[in-house]
Amino acid sequence: MKKPLFVSLLVMCAAAVLTVNGAAAEGVKLPARDWSTNGIFGNFDRASVRRGLRVYQEVCASCHSLNLVAYRNLQAVGFSADEVKAIAADFEV
Numbered sequence: 001m002k003k004p005l006f007v008s009l010l011v012m013c014a015a016a017v018l019t020v021n022g023a024a025a026e027g028v029k030l031p032a033r034d035w036s037t038n039g040i041f042g043n044f045d046r047a048s049v050r051r052g053l054r055v056y057q058e059v060c061a062s063c064h065s066l067n068l069v070a071y072r073n074l075q076a077v078g079f080s081a082d083e084v085k086a087i088a089a090d091f092e093v
Contacts, residue, residue, distance in 0.1 A: 044077050044078060071084050
């Protein structure tokens with residue numbers, strides 16, 4: 001059952017790569033976008049990050065874990081040290 005899914009994903013990825021390479025070969029210039037998160041010192045929309053964390057906690061956490069993400073990483077996206085401690089206190093490690 002997993003093999004057909006893998007094959008179809010592989011075919012879709014190959015088609016996407018060929019489409020992009022074909023556009024580059026024809027000299028099509030993609031428009032440049034200036035995102036606020038570009039670069040090493042990019043910024044995140046803090047309200048969106050907070051909503052995303054809340055959605056993860058309420059919906060996604062029942063099936064998916066963030067065991068490879070440290071709570072201290074939340075400070076990099078706009079949470080204060082006290083907020084990170086409060087979030088971490090809700091979980092038993």
